[in-house]
Amino acid sequence: MKWYHILSLYNILLPIFVYYIGKNILSTRPTGYGDTDISDLPDVKKYKNILIHVGKNEIQLSPLYISILIFIFFFLIGFLPIAVKMVPGIDIVNHDITLPLGMQMFEYRMDNKTHEVVGPYGIGATILSLGIPLAFGLALGYYFKLRSKNIIKIREEAKKLEAEFASALFQFGNRIGDGIPAEIAFDRVGRSMQGTVSGSFFLYVSQNIQRLGMSVEDAIFDKKVGAINHFPSALIESSMKVLVESSRKGPQVASNALMNVSTYIKEIHKVDERLQDLMADIISSMKAQIKFMSPVISGIVIGITSMVTTIIGKLSIQLTKFQEQGSSDMGGGMANIPFLFGNGVPTYYFQIVVGLYVVQLIFILTILTNGIENGADKLNERFELGRNLIGGTILYCIVTLIITLIFNIIASQILSSFV
Structure with a gap:
């Protein structure tokens, strides 16, 4: 041979x-x-x-x-x-x-x-x-x-946000359901979760709204200063798009949509954890x-x-x-x-x-x-x-x-x- x-x-x-x-x-x-x-x-x-x-x-x-x-x-x-x-x-x-x-x-x-x-x-x-x-x-x-x-370093920060995003989204949906405007809810959720990556994301959106006078959609998705640019993630992006679209139909619809997305994220994470085991x-x-x-x-x-x-x-x-x-x-x-x-x-x-x-x-x-x-x-x-x-x-x-x-x-x- x-x-x-x-x-x-x-x-x-x-x-x-x-x-x-x-x-x-x-x-x-x-x-x-x-x-x-x-x-x-x-x-x-x-x-x-x-x-x-x-x-x-x-x-x-x-x-x-x-x-x-x-x-x-x-x-x-x-x-x-x-x-x-x-x-x-x-x-x-x-x-x-x-x-x-x-x-x-x-x-x-x-x-x-x-x-x-x-x-x-x-x-x-x-x-x-x-x-x-x-x-x-x-x-x-x-x-x-x-x-x-x-x-990969940038993505790791986004992954930290994804890991705790379900609970942040749940809080955000609750506040909108209570009748609090989304512009104010971003600030309150960000302050309540201060020190976390999720808190940084929500505060970043809030600062864009307050300092630059942007709408919620622009504060998140603006190509130059949008918060999503600093936290690149398909999960975060799709969740925020759900917020923007559902908000046009009323706060209660937006609240229910975000709560459902939060539940979905939790279930998906459970599936991944089970697969890991x-x-x-x-x-x-x-x-x-x-x-x-x-x-x-x-x-x-x-x-x-x-x-x-x-x-x-x-x-x-x-x-x-x-x-x-x-x-x-x-x-x-x-x-x-x-x-x-x-x-x-x-x-x-x-x-x-x-x-x-x-x-x-x-x-x-x-x-x-x-x-x-x-x-x-x-x-x-x-x-x-x-x-x-x-x-x-x-x-x-x-x-x-x-x-x-x-x-x-x-x-x-x-x-x-x-x-």
């Missing part, structure tokens, strides 16, 4: 299958309250970029440029062992870089059957190959993180897979594979030398032993396949976990993708590097006692 056969299975067929099955299962999730993606709102859109302040000017830099630079840097590092082979005039088989303990940097070999150059099998090539998963993992991770980290174990397990289990286990697998490949490769070379020397210790039936070992898949390629699979697995599991936990929340999905891709990829590369070095040192010491 060639390395590209493994790649087609692990990096193409398996991820597509897992993603398809996961999305089908996710579609059966009961509908709860989905958080709003506020990143496309006009006042928030600029925070999708990196903001650099130069004097009074503000420069917006797209995270895509940073991601491309990261990708090119690490990809070139990972591609170096292949690039060395392509340089004309270099005898890469006989002129390699020798590392401590007799290990080779690239370790290209001459295939006994085809007489073609195969490899790289060296530990240096394996370590450099970590640049490929780093290129994909960090480039994607920083792109998603930089696109969402500024906006039911799925807590599954979500916890999936997060453990993303953040720790998958990167660590995969890194250990690469380390063991590297050691086994090194041992088999060295033994095959030694047996070939014995055969060429016509050693008396080898009978005629043992002449084909070197061919039984074969060359195997270089750890360089195997690590790239597994490393990319780890990146893909983190990507898919993060999307599924966010879908289970938060529903249709694209902003949080991007933020979590950024965090998990960066953390998981770096952890995988660190574990792979350490385990590979340890196991190859052990393999070199074992082989030195036989050679």
Whole structure:
């Protein structure tokens, strides 16, 4: 089996299958309250970029440029062992870089059957190959993180408002039902809830009405100074639209409408909390897979594979030398032993396949976990993708590097006692 056969299975067929099955299962999730993606709102859109302040000017830099630079840097590092082979005039088989303990940097070999150059099998090539998963993992991770980290802070304030908005709306509906005008009710509810995010929202509306002489609708929805601009949320916006429309039919209608919306919000939050309880174990397990289990286990697998490949490769070379020397210790039936070992898949390629699979697995599991936990929340999905891709990829590369070095040192010491 060639390395590209493994790649087609692990990096193409398996991820597509897992993603398809996961999305089908996710579609059966009961509908709860989905958080709003506020990143496309006009006042928030600029925070999708990196903001650099130069004097009074503000420069917006797209995270895509940073991601491309990261990708090119690490990809070139990972591609170096292949690039060395392509340089004309270099005898890469006989002129390699020798590392401590007799290990080779690239370790290209001459295939006994085809007489073609195969490899790289060296530990240096394996370590450099970590640049490929780093290129994909960090480039994607920083792109998603930089696109969402500024906006997620704004959204967190809106989420605090949403968490307590049902009770604030209930109070507001009661006061309107008692015959208090909406303009005054905003001020009274804001003062009664002073110190909370809901209180800040209601007071902001009240100040727009009192200081700027705005109507309730303009105080909330004005494109320049409207309160909704500072608390971007589909839930708040739709609730306030209900207030504005129902107020035109009388205070009692507005009161009943707001009370019904308040009850609806409470019920939706109960559904989400119940879903969180039911799925807590599954979500916890999936997060453990993303953040720790998958990167660590995969890194250990690469380390063991590297050691086994090194041992088999060295033994095959030694047996070939014995055969060429016509050693008396080898009978005629043992002449084909070197061919039984074969060359195997270089750890360089195997690590790239597994490393990319780890990146893909983190990507898919993060999307599924966010879908289970938060529903249709694209902003949080991007933020979590950024965090998990960066953390998981770096952890995988660190574990792979350490385990590979340890196991190859052990393999070199074992082989030195036989050679």
